Amino acid sequence: MRVRSQSRSVPVVGVPCRAPGFTLVELMITVAVAAVLVMIAVPSFNNIINANRLTTAANGIVGALNVARMEAIKRNAGTQFCSNLAGNNNTDTLGAACGTLGGSGAVIALTNGTPATVLVSKSSAALTLPVQLSGNITAIRYTSQGLGYKATLSSSNLYSSTVATVCTTALSSNNVIVISMTTGSIVSAAAPTTGTCP
Numbered sequence: 001m002r003v004r005s006q007s008r009s010v011p012v013v014g015v016p017c018r019a020p021g022f023t024l025v026e027l028m029i030t031v032a033v034a035a036v037l038v039m040i041a042v043p044s045f046n047n048i049i050n051a052n053r054l055t056t057a058a059n060g061i062v063g064a065l066n067v068a069r070m071e072a073i074k075r076n077a078g079t080q081f082c083s084n085l086a087g088n089n090n091t092d093t094l095g096a097a098c099g100t101l102g103g104s105g106a107v108i109a110l111t112n113g114t115p116a117t118v119l120v121s122k123s124s125a126a127l128t129l130p131v132q133l134s135g136n137i138t139a140i141r142y143t144s145q146g147l148g149y150k151a152t153l154s155s156s157n158l159y160s161s162t163v164a165t166v167c168t169t170a171l172s173s174n175n176v177i178v179i180s181m182t183t184g185s186i187v188s189a190a191a192p193t194t195g196t197c198p
Contacts, residue, residue, distance in 0.1 A: 050130065050170040051192070057131045057166045058177040058189040065140065065148075065163065065179075065187045068107040072142035079109045080151055081163075083139035090139065090151045098139065130170035134198060137164040140181065148184040158184030167197035 022030075065081050072079040082098035083089050089098035097108045139151035140159060148159045160182050167176040174192035181187050 047171060050168055051174065053128075053131050054166060054168050054171070054175070054177055054192065055189075058179055061137070061164050061166070061179050062187050062189050064107060065181070068140065069142050069146045069148065069185065069187075071107060071109050072144055073146040075109050076144045077109055078144065079107055079142045081107055081137075081140040081142070081148075083137045083151070084133065085136040088136060088139045088152060090141070094141065095139070095151060130168045131166060132168070132197065134165040134167045134176065134195075138162070146185060148181055160184070163187070167195065169197045 068079045068081040078094060080089070080094040080098055086099040089095040094108050138159075138161070140148045140163060141151040142148050149157070150159050160180075162178055162180045164179045165176060166179070169175070173194045175197055176193050176195035178190045178193075179187065180190065
């Protein structure tokens, strides 16, 4: 019968044992690397946040325009998406009601000849810097069929042009979104483009 020999570790005399943990140099290197990573990441996060604010503002205006159209169809009456400039809202019953609200994004419905405030959307009236309007919002008048016309015109042409432009000074590129209407009913926000922002 063979007996296995067990090896034993023999302590080496004169070599100190290292305690577990980090040295001060290792800790300082880790902190320095983390600081560099944070300095690189923070501007990217700011760009993402500002791009999302711009997109949210544009989507808010698109949503308010669609609410105005749906209210016109639902109520079988005229509605108006109000401009932020009172002079763009016309001087008739609906236009006068828009002028008293003093903000864009408001939707006014005409019920039995009397204007009633259906929705006051904060989509554009409550834009906070750095997101802002570039120019003024076009007032859109919807008929009971859901077709949109420019409120200041007594034209029978369906509106097909820019309704509003939102922009931000916090982004150096892709800082402008144009909201437009096609054939008086299709509202869309274009992809962000690079442009000047007042």
